[in-house]
Amino acid sequence: MTDVGETWSGTHRFGARRLIAAQSVPEVQEVLRSRPGPVRALGTRHSFNEIADSAGTLVSVLDVPPAPRVLGGGDRVSVGAGIRYGELALWLEEHGLALHNMGSLPHISVAGAMSTGTHGSGDRLPMLADAVRAIEFVDAAGALQRVESDDWRFGGFLVGLGAYGIVTRIELAVQPSYRVRQRLHIGLDWGVLAERFDEVTASGTSVSLFTHWGSPSVERVLVKQRADASFDDSVLATTREAEPDERFDQRSWTPQDGSEGPWLLRMPHFRLEETPSFGEEIQSEYFVARTRAAAAIAAVRGLAAEIDPHLIITEVRTIAADDSWLGPASGRDSVGIHFTWARDEDAVRALLPRIEQVLAPFDVRPHWGKWHAFDADRIAAAYPRLPLARSLFRELDPTGVFSNEYLEALGVREAHTSPTGPL
Incomplete structure (x- = not known):
């Protein structure tokens, strides 16, 4: 059993049995294809509760090379999901580009911020995930999937709580640098x-x-x-x-x-x-x-x-x-x-x-x-589109590979028996 350690501030000690620091997207795919039991993505550990934990395996993409690149007419960039906002911001500034906003901490990963609804401040500035235009992720079967913002379900992927897959790459809207x-x-x-x-x-x-x-x-x-x-x-x-x-x-x-x-x-x-x-x-x-x-x-x-x-x-x-x-x-x-x-x-x-x-x-x-x-009843009242999200997560991950006790206690995922495969 591997000691996965704690969240950044020590408010939760992870109970997962192992942590895999993937070096590439194919390595992430191989983890899912091997049917290791429950799997969750682990980012920069800046959550304060057990949302990112798993009874089985945690997979980190922080070490997958981010390889940022400018797309199209220069108003969009593609980045590895594990890149930290501060590192991305340095790269963008070198290319004369900027994001619409930043969170308080530049230490957090792009995928982690997207998955939990991280935000900055500003009357006209939405959460950080509002800049996301496309998402690539590895699904429960180990297949690489892509979803774009013109998909009617896209709103369910943005703050996905890690409930549908391991996000590996994200496309973001950018703008010219500003002071x-x-x-x-x-x-x-x-x-x-x-x-x-x-x-x-x-x-x-x-x-x-x-x-x-x-x-x-x-x-x-x-x-x-x-x-x-x-x-x-x-x-x-x-x-x-x-x-x-x-x-x-x-x-x-x-x-x-x-x-x-x-x-x-x-x-x-x-x-x-x-x-x-x-x-x-x-x-x-x-x-x-x-x-x-x-x-x-x-x-x-x-x-x-x-x-x-x-x-x-x-x-x-x-x-x-x-x-x-x-x-x-x-x-x-x-x-x-x-x-x-x-x-x-x-x-x-x-x-x-x-x-x-x-x-x-x-x-x-x-x-x-x-x-x-x-609790689950109050979460359901607070987030009226939760039934849509739960249905999407069930469609993408019918056996609950990416579920955990936290999501099930709040009614985001249904309770599942452990997916096929050894823990």
Whole structure:
């Protein structure tokens, strides 16, 4: 039995019996053809729960050469699924190209981000997977398959939770490179945020609010503005521009001093060459419609005395709607309310049902790859296109090779006996 290790922050120890670090797509195909029992794809381990685990074999494509290449008229690129966003961004910049957005961490893989609905921030910027135009994957029989965005089922492949195959290559829409400046404001009044939420989040290309819930004001507003666009940021006139917060190690953060720089060094929060975020942490995130943002934030503030003793920081971000079936912003412009917790597992597990209870009136959705307390019934209510996705996964993988306990507990896959073949 192989010790597969842990997730990035140590919040889950993998129980899979072996890990195969594939060096090529044919090697991935051979794994599936050998009928090894349950199989799941393992990416950069940036999930916080057991979503990527398997009772059998984990397959990583991080070591498959990514071989990026520009396609067609230069508005699309093809990349290996295991390439990290930060590495892809460097290659794109060398070719005068860019992505529409980046997540907070450039350390995550393209396929992992696509599969779990990873997003950045921006009123007009959908999740990262919205740039995907084609997907190649190895199916349960070991055959290499391809699906393109003109397939009516494509929305089910985008946030596929690893439930239909091992993704090996992805085509992404790109645009000409651009430059961004990033500024930090402090002291945004809660009342201003409640009354003028849309103006606050429209004050830049990407806006993130960082705070504790019992703070007398929103502690930090991080505004990223494209240099080729203009914004009305008068709503922030009552705040103060500030130097980066000395409480946090600034070596890991991208520049927040208002200086202009290339998109790949401003759109992510963290630098590729440094350890991101805070390290020993637990993360949770919940999504509500942007039209309900102010009321949802007020509801969570009512739990400030319970939340803040266990909270490292909260981040509030906006995400534009998309057409995926299981994405957090599927069908609605959304707001993500993110919690970075200190590593007190019992306290966090006790808090999550309380947070979910106060957010329930706002048709809340949880992040698939982070801690939550949803069961199958509430997942079904939160993601109305789940029956379509479940049917697609059943069609592509009828014996549940790519299923696991997490997906079955949430009703994403039906319970299966172990597929034919030794574990």
